[in-house]
Amino acid sequence: MSLARMFCRLNGYLQPISKARAPLVSGFIRTQIEVRHWLHTVPQSTSCHWQLQEDSLELNYGGLVMHFAYVWLRDHCHSASCFNSKTNQRNLDTANVELNIRPANTRVDDENIFLTWPDGHVTRYNLSWLAQNSYEGQKQSAMQPHIIWNSDIYTSAKVPSANWDKFMSCDDELKKFLGRFLLYGIAFVEGVPPTVEATETLTQRVSLIRETMYGKMWNFTSDFSRGDTAYTKLALDRHTDTTYFQEPCGIQVFHCLRHEGTGGRTLLVDGFYSAEKVLQKTPENFELLAQVPIKHEYIENVSDHHNHMIGIGPVLNVYPWNNEVYMIRYNNYDRAVINTIPHDIVKRWYVAHRELTTELRKPENELWIKLKPGKVVFIDNWRVLHGRESFTGLRQLCGCYLTRDDFLNTARSLGLHA
Ligand SMILES: C[N+](C)(C)CCCC[C@H](N)C(=O)O
Ligand SMILES: O=C(O)CCC(=O)C(=O)O
Ligand SMILES: [Fe+2]
Incomplete structure (x- = not known):
């Protein structure tokens, strides 16, 4: 069955990109304009x-x-x-x-x-x-202008970090920080006191904290206190978080309060950059990733924590009028059973997923950083994938999720296009 037919059946209004995205003003009208x-x-x-x-x-x-x-x-x-x-x-x-x-x-x-x-x-x-x-x-026009990056592009841009004191006291510093975050999907603050409290104060200048089943502010080590690989010393491949929510968390904040050991570097990859490569190279794969609904699931039964979350949505969430990607939902650990599409489309979806994964895994697209006490990173969880290297020793990471609407609200109130 063709993808187009499938979506006609499943969802009457949804046409394949090639048709739906073709300009409604076609040559037909243009000709009319010329002779009119x-x-x-x-x-x-x-x-x-x-x-x-x-x-x-x-x-x-x-x-x-x-x-x-x-x-x-x-x-x-x-x-x-x-x-x-x-x-x-x-x-x-x-x-x-x-x-x-x-x-x-x-x-x-x-x-x-x-x-x-x-x-x-x-x-x-x-x-x-x-x-x-x-x-x-x-x-x-773009809904949100971005500078998409690989490691070289981001590094050569020499994007400055904000400084804690100025960030907390000066709206202009906050505005510059938010402007960088909107452009690149990541932004750093340095000189932050290495405590959960200071990290919380910092984030509240940007947005509201999105409380989840992990708590409001979290501060975790590799103690497997929760039923998720994040709470171990193992490496984590690039992913976005909370793909198993109907609306994945907008922003993730990390502050490494302590690490006595080796490894544990953080990996950042611009998902929009890789999605753009797929669109340029193989539009039909981009279309599949944008149209096939995928389930993600979180099932936890560890000590007192009993959670079952399910989120459904395509890997690439795209504005249909201009093909602009606004959210990427990519987590191979948390991806659940695929039973929303027939087998022949399943195979094509895996091909498309492989192409995106290949792009995301290209070493030139990887930005590796070592988080240290005092340096807080804000990550656009709808755009930039994160991962980590395995590590030894005691490593304590604190942070939280932020609500996207309130972050955008802050940015707009400071006069930014968001
Ligand atoms: C950040 N924090 C440690 C609280 C939670 C980690 C959640 C990890 C989950 N596999 C996901 O990707 O959503
Ligand atoms: O330990 C880390 O650096 C990040 C782990 C992770 O992916 C997460 O907490 O969401
Ligand atoms: Fe994560």
């Missing part, structure tokens, strides 16, 4: 043309051709009766909008287009607002 006479132009503006089509307004503004469905335009009216600008919430009841609504009248000035609806209600749309909020504009 633009009927209306904005006075004193050469860069704006518009035309009413059957179901949508076509707008050419600053060289970008955009289409806005009339029902969308009515729904996005920001007049005082339709939108509460104090709360930034919609007042309009969308369910009352006639689905085949068309404007009765259209007028433009230098900066706006005005539509009069059949009931006489007038909506004003600022042209740059339309451009900023169009599908065509969204398609061309």
Whole structure:
């Protein structure tokens, strides 16, 4: 069975990438545009043309051709009766909008287009607002600009660490730190007092701690106090954490408070870099990794800890309008039984998984660091995989998970694009 057919059956709306991701504005419309006479132009503006089509307004503004469905335009009216600008919430009841609504009248000035609806209600749309909020504009830009890296790229960028004192007292230092984290998916703070308390204080400047069954702040050694390999001295291959949650934790923080022994270095790999390589080399493998739902599971029965977690989602979570990966869910230890797809697709999925794994394992993609007391690393758990070398001796690692929404909220409140 083809993947396309399978997803048609499983999930009516889901089409294979090759079709779903093809621009909705195809050559067909482009040809139309070429032969069409633009009927209306904005006075004193050469860069704006518009035309009413059957179901949508076509707008050419600053060289970008955009289409806005009339029902969308009515729904996005920001007049005082339709939108509460104090709360930034919609007042309009969308369910009352006639689905085949068309404007009765259209007028433009230098900066706006005005539509009069059949009931006489007038909506004003600022042209740059339309451009900023169009599908065509969204398609061309990244939701989150990233610098994807391998070891050389990251090392040559010489990304500075933040300093504990400044980090705690100065918003500008925090902003720079968050900016680096958004770009690279990892960021460091140095000079942190080597205690759980200081690590907690530090993280609370960035976001809220996401409490899990491991606790709020954790501070662990290789005592197998919990039923997971993390609590041993064994090496751990690259992975993201909490793949067995429906929403894996957004950020992971590590602070090594103590290590008297050998080994134990931390491995970091940019998952987005490897995913991009797969997309470039074998798009059909990227598509499989983005579409096949995979289960991850955590089953623990050690002393008083009884937990059973299940999370389901593809390895690559991708925005369908621009193919941008926003979350990678990769943990071969915690991956559970695959029974969500038929056998022929299973085989193809393993091929795709192998290609991604091969990319992730290339030595040039590995960034190895030794965590030491005072040096805290923040890791984007939706992007950067971590692992560790086996070790000897007493090693104490503290840290926590942070909620992603609140981290992004902090970043936005400081004026960052997040
Ligand atoms: C970080 N901390 C030690 C608390 C938990 C480790 C969880 C490990 C688990 N296999 C996973 O990858 O999610
Ligand atoms: O011990 C380490 O360095 C990391 C272990 C790990 O992967 C984790 O705690 O999530
Ligand atoms: Fe981990």
